[in-house]
Amino acid sequence: MTADCLFCKIIAGDIPSTVVYQNDAVYAFRDIGPQSRVHVLVVPREHHEDAGVLAAADPKLLAEVIIAGTEVARIEGIDESGYRFVFNTGDDACRTVFHAHLHVLGGEQLAGFGR
Template sequence: MEECIFCKIVAGEINSNIVYEDDKVIAFKDINPEAPIHHLIIPKKHIPTLLDLQEDDKELIGHIYLVASKIAQDEGIAEDGFRVVSNCNEAGGQSVYHIHYHLLGGRNLQWPPG
């Protein structure tokens, strides 16, 4: 966890462009956006991958989706539509091993994503 870049953001050791924060999560603008709106929503609790989720994390994950909805509304993309994506492990596209959710919107998103 000491090497985790997202834990350093949570701890305030690395600056980020924060769009939302509460006692459970923090959301900030992605430094390499793939859409006009591209934010990362991360739990403050370090959880490496989706495979590491425990039964008592259910409320936290539900909270993350409520935060995604709030941010989408605040950013004005809720009505047109948006996407929430979480990658797991290397072949799934995960590059930072602290679970995180990409909130993407502001343009038409194609399927499949890649």
């Protein structure tokens, strides 16, 4: 846990969240500023700055994040209609929290990517 990390504080229970799914490796909760009808964040319990750092340090944990994202889609009832996984890395992606996390988005027709 990193003392000044928002997601580490959420995982620790210091900041409230609406849990959707959790296990020993990950914690998934609703985004407080949803960008679609379903918007859940899947966060590894272990702190890693971004998806690239996580992949290099612990590829198995990155796989756990993806597997959990798939389970979140099933729980939310969007596994058959379709969903999007997004990792934001760096300033151009508008990353605001420096703890690797997967966005699970769906529940409606999503706009295209890019400009």
